[in-house]
């Protein structure tokens with residue numbers, strides 16, 4: 001029966017058709033990227049009533065750790081949980097040399113809110129630093145300037161899949177005895193000097209939310225090559241109990257408590273379901289194909305927009321890196337012909353969806369009134385908050401769609417007499 005179901009599922013997906021009609025078909029910011037393999041694998045878990053975290057999650061963890069090039073991966077239910085878990089481990093009283101309450105953690109001002117909030121959630125102080133305008137990544141120079149005697153960690157973000165300057169940030173972290181946590185939630189498969197981002201820090205975190213390079217619908221991962229950090233992450237992911245620990249038998253021997261309900265640390269419930277593991281093991285095999293499509297699109301857009309370099313800042317891939325273009329950012333240079341709002345309205349009227357670059361400058365978000373933080377001057381983050389937008393970039397955007405998007409931008413520039 002299951003084979004019959006699988007055949008039908010395959011037939012269902014084979015029958016789905018997609019035709020791009022310029023101006024009519026919406027070009028969304030993200031698009032579903034799963035098919036029969038993911039659905040059949042998920043159905044296998046559902047039909048066989050093996051739905052809570054199990055063998056498929058473990059398989060995906062092992063595959064993902066190998067792909068990034070680290071020793072340990074701990075899957076969780078979101079990228080936000082991954083960040084909170086990583087920081088909770090680094091502040092855990094059981095960890096020698098842990099970060100104590102009030103310790104400062106330097107992170108970029110332009111990012112997603114849940115890079116920053118978890119720092120405050122664990123009793124530390126986020127220090128927001130400016131980005132480089134060309135790369136949109138946390139500036140290593142600004143990071144160095146923001147160091148204080150309270151700094152305990154750096155938490156760079158490979159924004160939109162563009163690898164940060166890991167040589168410089170690594171030098172700053174090593175030279176000042178700081179933990180390094182890479183928020184790689186937008187950077188699956190990006191590379192810095194041939195090494196995958198997510199393999200440089202004490203911890204790195206990934207998101208597998210629907211819009212990301214690969215997706216488990218919701219989901220996240222925390223990676224490390226440090227066995228001690230990994231074991232604490234495994235315990236804290238699930239209530240602080242010992243069931244997922246490698247040395248659980250040895251720990252159990254120390255207490256006269258039912259080992260199934262033995263809690264050695266505080267923790268959360270950040271477990272993913274087996275359905276998410278089922279998606280992950282099939283999605284990973286498609287990641288390189290997805291990256292290659294995103295890179296082709298970005299390469300095309302960057303070449304075309306280069307002709308309008310006096311109107312837009314074209315954000316480029318840096319030498320010796322592989323940018324994986326989570327989205328395609330467009331930054332408008334100040335001019336008297338049009339505003340960002342004009343361009344957004346025009347593109348949306350042509351069925352091209354747009355959004356800000358993540359949350360823009362987080363220092364300007366009202367929520368930050370409730371987060372004790374420190375910030376330096378942030379002219380570039382402020383500039384991006386007002387002048388940048390982000391176009392969708394994913395596997396559904398191919399030659400026809402990407403050409404249409406450029407045609408629309410050119411039509412707009414002519415209409416506004418900007419060219």
Ligand SMILES: Cc1ncc(COP(=O)(O)O)c(C=O)c1O
Pocket residue numbers: 078079080081083111112114115157183185186207208209219220358
């Ligand atoms: C840089 C960054 N960090 C963290 C997250 C949080 O991931 P999630 O949405 O899976 O919670 C995101 C989400 O897009 C992100 O872009």
